[in-house]
Amino acid sequence: MVALAVAEQDLTSAGASLDVEGVSHAFDIDGTVLPVLDDVSFGVKPGEFVALLGPSGCGKSTLLRLVAGLEPPRAGTLREDGDPIRGPFPSRVVVFQDPTLFPWRNVWDNVALGLEAQGILKSQLHRVDAAIDLVGLSGFHKAYPHQLSGGMAQRVALARALVNDPKILVLDEPLGKLDSLTRITMQAEIASLWQRKGFTTLLVTHDVEEALFLANRVIVFSDRPARIKADIAVDRPYPRHRGDPKLAELRRNILGLLGLDATW
Amino acid sequence: MSTYSASKAVALAQSAEEGAAIAGQPLSLPVSLSSGGTGVFASLAWVGFGVSCLWWQDIGDWSRTHQLAAAAFVMSGGIFLATVAGSRLGQFNAGLQRRAPWLLASALFLTLWEVATAKLAWLPLPFFPPPQSIIEVYTDDLPKLLDSIFASVKLQLGGYVIGATVGFLTGVSIGWSRSVGYWVHPVLRFIGPLPATAWLPIAFFTFPSSWSASTFLIALATGFPVTVLTWSGVASVSYAYYDVARTLGARPWFLVLKVAIPAALPHVFVGLFMGLGSSFAVLVVAEMIGVKAGLGWYLQWAQGWAAYANMYAALIVMSLLCSGAITLLFRTRDRLLIWQKGVVKW
Numbered sequence: 001m002v003a004l005a006v007a008e009q010d011l012t013s014a015g016a017s018l019d020v021e022g023v024s025h026a027f028d029i030d031g032t033v034l035p036v037l038d039d040v041s042f043g044v045k046p047g048e049f050v051a052l053l054g055p056s057g058c059g060k061s062t063l064l065r066l067v068a069g070l071e072p073p074r075a076g077t078l079r080e081d082g083d084p085i086r087g088p089f090p091s092r093v094v095v096f097q098d099p100t101l102f103p104w105r106n107v108w109d110n111v112a113l114g115l116e117a118q119g120i121l122k123s124q125l126h127r128v129d130a131a132i133d134l135v136g137l138s139g140f141h142k143a144y145p146h147q148l149s150g151g152m153a154q155r156v157a158l159a160r161a162l163v164n165d166p167k168i169l170v171l172d173e174p175l176g177k178l179d180s181l182t183r184i185t186m187q188a189e190i191a192s193l194w195q196r197k198g199f200t201t202l203l204v205t206h207d208v209e210e211a212l213f214l215a216n217r218v219i220v221f222s223d224r225p226a227r228i229k230a231d232i233a234v235d236r237p238y239p240r241h242r243g244d245p246k247l248a249e250l251r252r253n254i255l256g257l258l259g260l261d262a263t264w
Numbered sequence: 265m266s267t268y269s270a271s272k273a274v275a276l277a278q279s280a281e282e283g284a285a286i287a288g289q290p291l292s293l294p295v296s297l298s299s300g301g302t303g304v305f306a307s308l309a310w311v312g313f314g315v316s317c318l319w320w321q322d323i324g325d326w327s328r329t330h331q332l333a334a335a336a337f338v339m340s341g342g343i344f345l346a347t348v349a350g351s352r353l354g355q356f357n358a359g360l361q362r363r364a365p366w367l368l369a370s371a372l373f374l375t376l377w378e379v380a381t382a383k384l385a386w387l388p389l390p391f392f393p394p395p396q397s398i399i400e401v402y403t404d405d406l407p408k409l410l411d412s413i414f415a416s417v418k419l420q421l422g423g424y425v426i427g428a429t430v431g432f433l434t435g436v437s438i439g440w441s442r443s444v445g446y447w448v449h450p451v452l453r454f455i456g457p458l459p460a461t462a463w464l465p466i467a468f469f470t471f472p473s474s475w476s477a478s479t480f481l482i483a484l485a486t487g488f489p490v491t492v493l494t495w496s497g498v499a500s501v502s503y504a505y506y507d508v509a510r511t512l513g514a515r516p517w518f519l520v521l522k523v524a525i526p527a528a529l530p531h532v533f534v535g536l537f538m539g540l541g542s543s544f545a546v547l548v549v550a551e552m553i554g555v556k557a558g559l560g561w562y563l564q565w566a567q568g569w570a571a572y573a574n575m576y577a578a579l580i581v582m583s584l585l586c587s588g589a590i591t592l593l594f595r596t597r598d599r600l601l602i603w604q605k606g607v608v609k610w
Contacts, residue, residue: 068511090513100504104526104603114512116522144603164512 014198015047016081016091016167018067023076025062026225035225036062037073042219042228044168046081049194049201051211054221055258060204063226064172067202068094080168090114093161094170097177099153101145107132107156108141114164131163132156134193151182162193169194171203175210187213188239195238208254212247213240220257230257302364303347309371310340316375317396320383328396328403329382336371343367393573401577408562413581415557419475420547420589423482427543428536431487435494435535439528440520445495452491460485460546468554478550485546486539490532497531498524530604533597540593544586559585 025037036059044050052060066073069088078085080092093114101110112128115121121128132138135155145153154174161169171190175183191214194201205211211218212234220230232254236246314336317329346353346360353360374395380386382394402409438445438452460481471477501524509523551560559582566574 065507068507070507070510088510088513090511092511094507094511096504096508098504100502100508102505102508102523102526104529104601106603113509113514113522117509117512117514117518146603160508160512 014167015200017046017079018044018168018200018202019077019079019082020063020067021077021079023063023066023073023078024225025059025066025071025073025075037066038225038227039076040226040228041076042231044200044202047198047200048217049203049215051203051205051215051218052221053205053208053211053218053254053258054226055223056206058221058224059226060221061172064094064170064202064204067168068092068170070094090118090164091167092170093164093166093168094172095154095157095161095174097173099145099150099157101148101153101156101160103145105145106141107137107143107145107148110145110156111159111163113160118164127163127165131159134162135159135189151178151186154178154186158190158193162197166199168200168202171201171205173204173206175207176205183210190214191238191240208251208258209242209247212250212254213242218250218254220254230254302368303343303360306364306367306371307340307344307347309368309375310336310343313371313375313378314340316378316383320379322382322394322396323385324382324389324394324397326382326394326396326400328399332396332399336374390570391572393576397573398577398580401574405574405577409577409581412557412559412562412578413585415555415561416547416551416559416582417585419478419551419555419558420482420543423479423547424486424540424543426479427483427486428490428539430483431490431535431539432494432532434487435491435532436498436520436525436528438491439495439498440524452488456488456492460488460542461549464550464553474550474554474556478547478555481546481550482543485542489538489542490535493531493535493538494528497528500531501527530601533593533601536593537590540589548582 020040020042023037023040024035026033026035028034040063042050052063054060062071065071066078067085069085069092072086080089085092102113105113108128111131112121115124115127132141135158137152137155137159140148140152140156145156148156158174174190175186178186187210190201194214201214203211203214215234218232218234219228220232221227222229232250234247234250236244240247314333317333317336322329343360343364346357347364349357351357378395381389381392382396434448434452438448463481463484464477467477467481468474471480505523505527506519509519514523547558548560548563551558552564555561559578562578563575563582566572566578
């Protein structure tokens with residue numbers, strides 16, 4: 001009981017809460033307004049792992065850009081631990097679908113980017129090494145991005161995010177472009193990293209299985225403009241098993257929500 | 265059946281081995297000679313050049329013919345010894361091997377040149393001086409030549425560094441800031457394509473000295489391509505890089521210095537190469553017209569005195585300096601852009 005309480009406290013200290021309140025957003029494309037988010041509201045508890053699931057191009061990634069603070073929403077507010085999000089901040093780090101490593105920097109320098117940008121690199125050198133070790137790339141400090149495989153590059157991108165000790169880790173389909181074997185391995189790694197570090201995680205994906213394997217909650221979005229269709233709790237213990245019949249059942253439900261249950 | 269074919273195969277293999285051994289036998293002995301064969305021929309060709317200097321009487325009055333022949337023999341001896349020493353010289357030998365065909369070809373060219381000018385006068389004389397008369401320039405007119413080299417390098421270096429720096433800063437500013445671009449871009453469009461030499465007459469009476477005028481013109485010739493390419497480099501940096509850096513806490517200055525500039529650097533170097541080429545042209549023209557020093561001036565001066573050997577001598581030095589500068593820039597780029605090696609084909 002006591003141990004549980006301690007664990008609970010650890011979780012709250014590592015992760016931040018996130019509140020999305022009545023957020024709407026739209027793009028101007030050649031003068032026509034294209035709505036992408038329509039009155040989206042949900043809350044994420046500290047340390048929770050929430051997956052955002054929806055059809056391709058529905059506006060999930062846009063929502064992540066708003067969470068990251070890269071753009072302000074047209075309407076509504078986003079709050080991190082109760083404070084409105086007004087711009088990018090290293091407590092909310094994004095891992096994008098493409099690793100977008102800087103090709104002119106080697107692995108170490110890429111991972112060091114965040115600390116360098118915040119001007120604290122000189123006193124925190126060990127954190128870079130630790131982050132590289134964490135994603136299992138200890139021998140690759142001096143390698144340039146073009147020498148890495150897709151999976152390794154994405155690990156570097158993950159290390160580059162984790163080195164900042166984020167309170168909210170924002171994952172924008174980070175495994176979308178990897179081969180299926182690497183994807184399975186990295187899903188397990190992300191799950192164990194999240195459990196160890198306790199940061200709040202927001203994952204955009206269109207892989208139902210991935211969402212169910214990783215998340216505490218799966219929020220299903222409609223077609224563009226994205227509205228919340230369902231908010232499903234995945235109440236299964238970690239580490240999860242892909243063959244879990246409960247997950248299979250949830251998967252079927254979710255595919256039904258997405259109108260794809262005919263093939264199941 | 266199978267045993268038969270197997271034994272046949274063995275026999276075949278054996279005979280093939282023997283064949284190779286036989287073929288290898290006569291090759292293996294003079295192997296150092298055969299791989300150094302071109303070296304031996306190059307050495308002989310240099311002897312030939314030396315002999316060609318001495319065989320006939322010079323048809324003109326040149327004082328360095330014998331020294332030239334002696335130098336050719338020394339060269340020949342050097343090539344021969346290095347070839348015979350072979351692999352014992354290691355790295356040096358490898359370099360020699362690679363250059364042997366060029367050593368051979370240059371000896372043949374020099375021989376032809378010597379014979380066609382100093383000996384048999386196939387080419388009209390004052391306009392086509394023989395090699396020894398150019399050597400004579402280097403030995404007898406050295407102080408003046410060195411002064412000219414020094415003046416040219418100083419002028420070129422000053423103008424180029426100023427032009428490249430201003431061009432780089434301008435390029436980064438207009439690539440980064442829309443409002444700077446709004447004001448600078450039209451000016452650049454209007455003035456940039458104008459050849460810098462068109463400013464020559466104006467520059468020479470508006471600037472206090474011909475030296476400062478020339479520096480300005482060289483800077484102008486360098487600055488335009490550097491500006492345009494730096495600008496296009498900065499403007500073409502992917503937004504994704506900025507997004508990544510911003511989410512990691514980067515401020516605008518960091519985005520400029522650590523994202524925009526490194527990403528634009530390959531373009532910047534293209535601009536630096538183009539600027540170097542066009543600034544050489546301006547340097548020579550400026551020295552020929554206004555500046556009373558430098559290799560361009562030396563060329564002009566030599567032409568005035570019909571000292572054609574001096575002209576060729578200066579031209580050779582000039583080409584060595586220009587290609588040296590380009591090589592230096594290439595080396596700098598290779599060092600700075602080592603990361604590109606696996607990304608693009610150089």
